[in-house]
Amino acid sequence: MRVVILFGTESGTAEFVANDLSDAIAGFDDTIEADVVDMTDQPVDDIDVAALHLVVCSTYGDGELPASARPFHAGLERECPNLTGLRYAMFGMGDSSYVDTYSHGSEIIDATLTGLGATRVGEYGRHDASGRDAASDVALTWLEGLRATVLLTASER
Amino acid sequence: MVTVAIIGSGPAGCYTAQFLRKRLPDAAITVFDRLPVPFGLVRYGVAPDHQGTKAVTRQFDRLFEREGVRFAGNVAVGTDVSTDQIEANFDVIVVATGLDDDRLLDIPGEDHPRVIGAGRIVRMINGHPDSAGEEIRLGANLVLIGNGNVAGDLMRLLLKPLDAFVDSDVDDAVLRQLRGAGVRRLEVIGRSPMAAAKFDPVVLRELRGLPGVRFDVDGESADNPSRIAEVIRELRDSSDPEAETTVVLRFGWTPQRILTDGGSCLAEFVASDGSRLRVGADAVITAIGFQHSSKRLYPGDDTGPEVISALPSIYRTGWYRRGPHGTIPENRVDAREVADAIAADVKAGKVRTGRPGWPGLPEHVRERAVDFSGWRAIDAHELAHANAGRFRSKVTDREQLLRLASRNVVAGGDRMEVDR
Numbered sequence: 381m382r383v384v385i386l387f388g389t390e391s392g393t394a395e396f397v398a399n400d401l402s403d404a405i406a407g408f409d410d411t412i413e414a415d416v417v418d419m420t421d422q423p424v425d426d427i428d429v430a431a432l433h434l435v436v437c438s439t440y441g442d443g444e445l446p447a448s449a450r451p452f453h454a455g456l457e458r459e460c461p462n463l464t465g466l467r468y469a470m471f472g473m474g475d476s477s478y479v480d481t482y483s484h485g486s487e488i489i490d491a492t493l494t495g496l497g498a499t500r501v502g503e504y505g506r507h508d509a510s511g512r513d514a515a516s517d518v519a520l521t522w523l524e525g526l527r528a529t530v531l532l533t534a535s536e537r
Numbered sequence: 538m539v540t541v542a543i544i545g546s547g548p549a550g551c552y553t554a555q556f557l558r559k560r561l562p563d564a565a566i567t568v569f570d571r572l573p574v575p576f577g578l579v580r581y582g583v584a585p586d587h588q589g590t591k592a593v594t595r596q597f598d599r600l601f602e603r604e605g606v607r608f609a610g611n612v613a614v615g616t617d618v619s620t621d622q623i624e625a626n627f628d629v630i631v632v633a634t635g636l637d638d639d640r641l642l643d644i645p646g647e648d649h650p651r652v653i654g655a656g657r658i659v660r661m662i663n664g665h666p667d668s669a670g671e672e673i674r675l676g677a678n679l680v681l682i683g684n685g686n687v688a689g690d691l692m693r694l695l696l697k698p699l700d701a702f703v704d705s706d707v708d709d710a711v712l713r714q715l716r717g718a719g720v721r722r723l724e725v726i727g728r729s730p731m732a733a734a735k736f737d738p739v740v741l742r743e744l745r746g747l748p749g750v751r752f753d754v755d756g757e758s759a760d761n762p763s764r765i766a767e768v769i770r771e772l773r774d775s776s777d778p779e780a781e782t783t784v785v786l787r788f789g790w791t792p793q794r795i796l797t798d799g800g801s802c803l804a805e806f807v808a809s810d811g812s813r814l815r816v817g818a819d820a821v822i823t824a825i826g827f828q829h830s831s832k833r834l835y836p837g838d839d840t841g842p843e844v845i846s847a848l849p850s851i852y853r854t855g856w857y858r859r860g861p862h863g864t865i866p867e868n869r870v871d872a873r874e875v876a877d878a879i880a881a882d883v884k885a886g887k888v889r890t891g892r893p894g895w896p897g898l899p900e901h902v903r904e905r906a907v908d909f910s911g912w913r914a915i916d917a918h919e920l921a922h923a924n925a926g927r928f929r930s931k932v933t934d935r936e937q938l939l940r941l942a943s944r945n946v947v948a949g950g951d952r953m954e955v956d957r
Contacts, residue, residue: 390866392552396596440866442739447866475589478739509589510704512928516595 381536382431383414388449390440400516412534419452432533433468443481464497471505540894542627546570547577549855549868550633551597556876571613573907573938581663584690585707601909610907624849626897632853636827646795655824664708664931676819677721683824684727689740706929731788732763751780756788827861843875911942
């Protein structure tokens with residue numbers, strides 16, 4: 381089974397994190413290939429519901445979606461694809477100095493995916509850009525908690 | 538192999554390097570900066586209490602530390618090395634020097650010393666080496682001309698209590714000096730009507746809850762449905778009517794002239810219906826954007842396509858290309874387009890290759906350069922010597938920056954070899 385790392389980014393940090401997650405998964409087991417996909421390039425009628433999706437999404441402006449997530453989100457709202465069976469894990473990125481809207485971008489995507497029948501697995505990961513830890517370090521710790529899920533998914537035929 | 542010189546290590550230059558690294562994996566890329574430290578406006582323009590925004594540099598760290606892009610700080614192209622020398626040694630040149638100067642109002646009186654560009658203040662607050670030792674006392678009554686995010690940042694930086702700057706890297710001494718006994722009245726005056734004000738809503742929302750500050754609004758139409766108008770009304774309605782400091786947000790006033798008498802100013806404005814406004818102040822701060830400095834490297838069209846010259850292959854990116862519009866992510870979009878254009882030109886054979894790149898530069902140029910490990914030594918010092926409650930305390934003295942950087946070279950032995 382595939383693992384897909386789907387990212388939505390504005391400043392590039394979510395893409396950076398997505399690439400680091402992909403490298404780390406290759407380190408779990410070098411036979412697993414985790415595809416890194418920009419939400420902008422993901423057709424909403426062609427989501428592989430059998431694949432485990434790791435979703436990495438930042439927040440922009442006043443708690444809004446980042447630029448690369450907007451067409452994807454609009455497509456999901458418009459087409460309402462049935463995502464029953466899709467399992468995804470969520471890693472949200474934000475800046476806690478914006479108290480009211482912290483990490484809200486990922487929550488928008490999360491609510492939409494859940495609303496279309498998908499199931500979130502694992503811990504909801506979060507990175508705070510105002511904290512001292514690098515986004516990738518926090519994401520890799522989060523990924524450790526999903527190691528078994530990733531390995532089990534990848535071993536399914 | 539193609540050799541690339543990117544001039545300027547701010548977000549435009551670093552994002553361009555990042556995309557070029559992906560598009561042209563074999564390219565030998567050098568990013569020059571006139572300062573001994575990298576990251577341009579991220580370090581010296583983004584407000585010191587926006588560390589989350591500054592964290593974008595973690596992406597760029599990797600370029601220099603793992604992806605073979607060379608940082609050459611303390612090398613001012615045009616001064617320390619000529620553009621001819623750069624053009625003789627690099628196949629592709631990308632100008633990413635941004636816009637240095639505060640845009641002028643172009644009205645009588647603005648050359649008075651009490652009329653101060655916002656960029657100058659922001660550089661001081663951010664510890665820019667060119668501002669080291671500069672002293673400005675703003676006064677209790679201020680006029681701030683401009684309705685964009687720089688004006689929004691300045692409102693916050695001038696009015697937020699010092700103890701609310703926890704984990705910032707603000708230069709406390711500078712902030713205290715600028716504020717003096719404190720700002721009592723701040724008139725923030727913009728030319729556009731309220732609905733067209735360029736503030737991002739999030740920047741105004743950060744002003745909500747500032748203790749001791751009352752917001753008034755002039756030029757509002759009560760039924761204005763725009764998002765920004767809604768945020769401005771919230772700001773007014775949520776502020777403390779008894780507060781000691783008053784901020785007046787005025788819209789639709791075009792500056793006409795500034796009269797000055799010793800230490801005080803009288804700013805005059807006119808509205809579209811011809812009515813006039815006169816506001817007295819201890820200083821007038823202009824925050825109406827940025828423009829090219831007289832020292833720009835390639836004078837010519839102010840904005841336009843990415844190509845400045847086909848042979849030699851000179852491109853431009855970021856604010857230098859587009860003008861002073863857009864935030865860091867917009868420069869990323871821009872950088873991707875420019876990198877795509879460069880990669881296409883290289884692949885189409887339009888770029889003459891074979892120039893040696895960094896090793897071809899004169900020895901005295903290469904020797905003066907601060908490399909990325911030198912910056913890391915500065916960075917470590919600034920973090921280790923942060924004042925209480927601060928994330929970092931910046932070194933502003935250029936000589937000290939160079940000493941810190943060179944100490945690392947001696948201690949670390951061989952320099953990191955980064956050219957591919």
